[in-house]
Amino acid sequence: MAAIRCSGLVKRYADVVAVAGLELTVAAGECFGLLGPNGAGKTTTIEILEGLTEPDAGDVELLGMRWGGGGAGGAADRALRERLGIQLQETQLADKLTVAETVRLFRSFYTSSHSVDEVLALVELEEKRGAWVGKLSGGQKQRLAVACALVSRPELLFLDEPTTGLDPQSRRQLWEVIRRFRAAGGTVLLTTHYMEEAERLCDRVAIMDHGKVIALGTPRELIASLGAEHVVEFALVDGAGRVPAPEELAALPGVQAVRPGPDRTALTVAAVHLAVPALLGLLERRGAELSMLATHHATLEDVFVSLTGRQLRDA
Amino acid sequence: MRDRPLVQLTLARMREFYREPEAIFWVFGFPLVLAFALGIAFRNRGPGELKIGVLRAPGDSVIAAALDRSPALAAAVLDSGEARTQFRTGRIALLVVPGDPLVYRYDSTRTESRLARLEADEALQRARGRPDVASVRDERVTEPGSRYIDFLIPGLLGMNLMGSGLWGVGFSVVQARTKKLLKRFMATPMRRSHYLLSFILSRLLFLFLEIAALVGFGWLMFGVAVRGSFGALALITVLGALSFAGLGMLVASRARTIEAVSGLMNLVMLPMWILSGTFFSYSRFPDAMQPFVKALPLTALNDALRAVMIDGTGLVRLGAPLAIVAGWGAVSVGVALKIFRWR
Ligand SMILES: Nc1ncnc2c1ncn2[C@@H]1O[C@H](COP(=O)(O)OP(=O)(O)OP(=O)(O)O)[C@@H](O)[C@H]1O
Ligand SMILES: [Mg+2]
Numbered sequence: 068m069a070a071i072r073c074s075g076l077v078k079r080y081a082d083v084v085a086v087a088g089l090e091l092t093v094a095a096g097e098c099f100g101l102l103g104p105n106g107a108g109k110t111t112t113i114e115i116l117e118g119l120t121e122p123d124a125g126d127v128e129l130l131g132m133r134w135g136g137g138g139a140g141g142a143a144d145r146a147l148r149e150r151l152g153i154q155l156q157e158t159q160l161a162d163k164l165t166v167a168e169t170v171r172l173f174r175s176f177y178t179s180s181h182s183v184d185e186v187l188a189l190v191e192l193e194e195k196r197g198a199w200v201g202k203l204s205g206g207q208k209q210r211l212a213v214a215c216a217l218v219s220r221p222e223l224l225f226l227d228e229p230t231t232g233l234d235p236q237s238r239r240q241l242w243e244v245i246r247r248f249r250a251a252g253g254t255v256l257l258t259t260h261y262m263e264e265a266e267r268l269c270d271r272v273a274i275m276d277h278g279k280v281i282a283l284g285t286p287r288e289l290i291a292s293l294g295a296e297h298v299v300e301f302a303l304v305d306g307a308g309r310v311p312a313p314e315e316l317a318a319l320p321g322v323q324a325v326r327p328g329p330d331r332t333a334l335t336v337a338a339v340h341l342a343v344p345a346l347l348g349l350l351e352r353r354g355a356e357l358s359m360l361a362t363h364h365a366t367l368e369d370v371f372v373s374l375t376g377r378q379l380r381d382a
Numbered sequence: 383m384r385d386r387p388l389v390q391l392t393l394a395r396m397r398e399f400y401r402e403p404e405a406i407f408w409v410f411g412f413p414l415v416l417a418f419a420l421g422i423a424f425r426n427r428g429p430g431e432l433k434i435g436v437l438r439a440p441g442d443s444v445i446a447a448a449l450d451r452s453p454a455l456a457a458a459v460l461d462s463g464e465a466r467t468q469f470r471t472g473r474i475a476l477l478v479v480p481g482d483p484l485v486y487r488y489d490s491t492r493t494e495s496r497l498a499r500l501e502a503d504e505a506l507q508r509a510r511g512r513p514d515v516a517s518v519r520d521e522r523v524t525e526p527g528s529r530y531i532d533f534l535i536p537g538l539l540g541m542n543l544m545g546s547g548l549w550g551v552g553f554s555v556v557q558a559r560t561k562k563l564l565k566r567f568m569a570t571p572m573r574r575s576h577y578l579l580s581f582i583l584s585r586l587l588f589l590f591l592e593i594a595a596l597v598g599f600g601w602l603m604f605g606v607a608v609r610g611s612f613g614a615l616a617l618i619t620v621l622g623a624l625s626f627a628g629l630g631m632l633v634a635s636r637a638r639t640i641e642a643v644s645g646l647m648n649l650v651m652l653p654m655w656i657l658s659g660t661f662f663s664y665s666r667f668p669d670a671m672q673p674f675v676k677a678l679p680l681t682a683l684n685d686a687l688r689a690v691m692i693d694g695t696g697l698v699r700l701g702a703p704l705a706i707v708a709g710w711g712a713v714s715v716g717v718a719l720k721i722f723r724w725r
Binding site: 117118119143146148149151153155157158160164168171172173174175176177178192195199219 | 384385386387390391394395398401402474542558561562563566567568570571572573668702725
């Protein structure tokens with residue numbers, strides 16, 4: 068049975084279509100990532116799934132149930148909420164309560180739950196037990212928000228940008244929390260801006276733009292869809308020699324695609340050892356001088372750029 | 383073991399309140415400061431010596447001496463320039479211009495001046511030989527319950543119930559809404575009724591401290607007694623607190639920002655601060671306004687509180703004001719539940 072199934076989701080605000088006919092299926096036990104630039108509609112989508120935002124059209128099914136059964140705020144909805152763990156992008160928990168008091172408050176809403184100590188151990192916040200929420204660091208607050216989502220022993224966990232603004236170490240800690248939750252059989256739907264996070268954590272990702280899914284698959288599949296595993300980026304010193312035309316670059320051995328950008332040109336490349344010497348030779352013949360040359364393994368970021376022509380982070 | 387959601391929500395409310403020193407001051411400290419300051423400033427000490435000016439002219443010293451002989455008056459001889467400024471600034475209540483006839487110059491709309499005119503005339507007529515025709519005897523009493531502080535304490539109690547009800551509920555709800563905490567709660571199986579009830583419960587628990595502080599202070603500091611039963615007082619304050627908590631819920635039901643709710647709150651409270659007879663009797667307002675003034679919840683609450691504290695009236699005779707207070711509360715809660723914005 069699918070943990071999440073939705074189809075035809077539409078949500079319009081005054082002047083934007085935040086979600087434009089979205090289709091998703093997330094299998095039980097899967098970790099699914101929603102990826103996209105600011106304003107892509109990730110939060111709107113996840114909040115519709117969570118039953119917090121009313122869609123203009125479309126159908127949502129979670130764990131075989133639908134929202135609004137038995138009236139809004141009714142018993143059926145509460146029964147479904149018992150099985151979900153939710154972390155919202157913007158929630159600020161009460162500053163003047165301690166970590167333990169906050170978890171205990173959330174815990175009290177559920178019939179079955181972890182103890183306060185268990186869940187604080189899960190997110191490694193034990194030593195902050197008695198600290199006021201207002202005095203926590205950003206990363207600690209995020210972990211507390213995740214603790215409040217986990218306290219109910221959910222079957223399905225929704226995380227909206229759980230690691231935004233965290234340092235690499237805190238981010239890794241949170242990944243560990245999510246992995247452990249999955250290892251115990253949980254299903255996760257998360258949104259993120261971080262490609263690395265999606266690649267490491269998610270079984271499948273959907274790349275969103277302008278309220279639509281523009282690509283869907285495992286991170287491997289999506290990267291493979293570029294047709295090459297490497298990206299070579301270079302930039303030239305202004306005014307030195309003649310800049311090669313995209314067609315010339317595309318004709319180089321091993322090059323699959325060319326993406327000229329404002330400050331640099333990116334080549335999707337199947338074989339770096341063939342493409343780079345050929346590129347250098349071409350530039351030398353043109354009298355052009357490199358100011359930058361870099362290569363990396365293709366990422367989801369490159370997938371997004373190749374699909375939209377924009378960078379993900381500042382699209 | 384499972385925690386009870388209502389208990390945890392109420393505890394959270396109370397913790398958030400008592401961990402906020404400013405809130406403690408406004409709820410507990412401020413009314414006491416106000417009671418103390420006003421109680422001292424307006425203590426009943428009579429009008430004191432009335433200052434009277436005598437214009438510098440032939441015969442002024444005889445007149446001044448005659449006035450000074452009266453214990454209620456203090457006279458000073460003044461040049462016309464001085465006399466004009468002192469008269470205008472209210473430092474003298476009356477100016478006597480020597481001559482025949484004697485002229486009393488005063489503002490007849492000022493109680494003090496009219497009193498000064500009577501006293502001065504009495505002193506001068508007697509000095510010129512007017513006999514008393516009837517024999518009289520003065521009996522002086524001060525009635526506890528008739529002082530300004532006796533009037534003030536119940537009013538402050540009512541005002542405090544209004545303020546903490548509106549702020550306590552309105553502010554927290556809107557803050558939870560702007561911080562998306564309300565939305566986060568909606569993402570749990572929490573019952574909405576528990577959330578709203580937690581405000582009522584924490585209000586009731588703090589209420590007893592509020593009343594004890596203010597009534598105790600009035601009693602210890604100024605000897606303000608509660609003539610009626612404490613049971614009746616408790617019942618009225620509980621009703622008042624519930625009603626204003628309901629009004630707070632209504633004010634907060636849709637506002638999305640703290641600024642918006644603050645504006646609404648002041649819009650609701652300001653007229654009542656002025657009109658509802660907290661600091662002075664609302665009977666001073668024109669007759670045409672009386673029905674409106676009397677329909678306000680704070681007016682009704684203040685009336686009921688004063689009836690119990692000052693007159694010792696029993697609950698049975700307070701049906702009308704209590705019905706007004708309860709009615710406002712019930713209607714507010716009813717409307718608030720209909721239009722409440724839960725996210
Ligand atoms: N309450 C609202 N009223 C009006 N417009 C809204 C509202 N919520 C979202 N939008 C608009 O809908 C679009 C999608 O917003 P959404 O928050 O879903 O994006 P997102 O993908 O979560 O972005 P981010 O990465 O910045 O969190 C945006 O253009 C946003 O301005
Ligand atoms: Mg978002």
